[in-house]
Amino acid sequence: MTNVTEIVESLALPIVERxxxxxxxxxxxxxxxxxxxxxxxxxxxxVDLEDCVRINEQLSEALNExxxxxxxxxxxxxxxxAERPLKKPEDYEKAIGKHIYVKTYAPVKDAKEFEGTLLAYDGVTLEIEVRVKTRKLKIEIPVDKIAMARHAVTF
Known part of the structure; x- marks a missing residue:
């Protein structure tokens, strides 16, 4: 099967940008x-409900065609x-200084899950500050090891 998400993305992008x-x-x-x-x-x-309905109607037409x-x-x-995913380089750049959650494919510093403040992003590595008990540690995570990343809500 052709990559459905790529096809839909190419149909949705002009609609959403318009x-x-x-x-x-x-x-x-x-x-x-x-x-x-x-x-x-x-x-x-x-976005509000009206925005979602408007895009849904236009995209539905394009998908039917x-x-x-x-x-x-x-x-x-x-x-x-609120826990928006971080997928594109621009997402990471906008998230600098914000609280995020990262899950990796392989362990980094003996862990696969991290939550903390994104300090830096250079396109290859994320630098995140995490709290371990009473200490704050800076951890570098290679982007190619990231399985998923998203904003994290703190209370």
């Missing part, structure tokens, strides 16, 4: 017996939420 929004992520996942096509959008100040997905699926257009 509406002065940002395409954050596209997921095509199977949950139980159902397939879900999730498109996450954002804009300055956040091109029909790139063989199986039945549910289309869901929404905000990425």
């Amino acid at each position: 509406e002065n929004m940002e395409l954050v992520d596209v997921e095509f996942v199977k949950e139980g017996t159902d397939w879900f096509l999730r498109v996450y959008i954002d804009k300055e100040g956040g 091109d029909d790139p997905i063989e199986q039945a699926y549910y289309l869901d257009v929404s905000s990425p939420g």
Whole structure:
């Protein structure tokens, strides 16, 4: 199967940009017996229900015209939420100074999960400050070892 997310991304990007929004992520996942096509959008100040409906309608039309997905699926257009994923270099750059959560494919400093403040990003490595008991440690995480990264909400 051709990469559905790439095809949908190429269809969604001009629609989202025309509406002065940002395409954050596209997921095509199977949950139980159902397939879900999730498109996450954002804009300055956040998106509302009307924004999601407007993008959903336009994207639905484009998907019906091109029909790139063989199986039945549910289309869901929404905000990425407070724990927005970090996927693109720009996402990491915007997150500098913010609290994030990172999970790696392989251990880094004997751990695979980190939560702390993103101090720096150079395209190859993240530098994150984590708290271990009463101490603060700076840890460098190679980007190619990151399985997933997202903003983390603190209370």
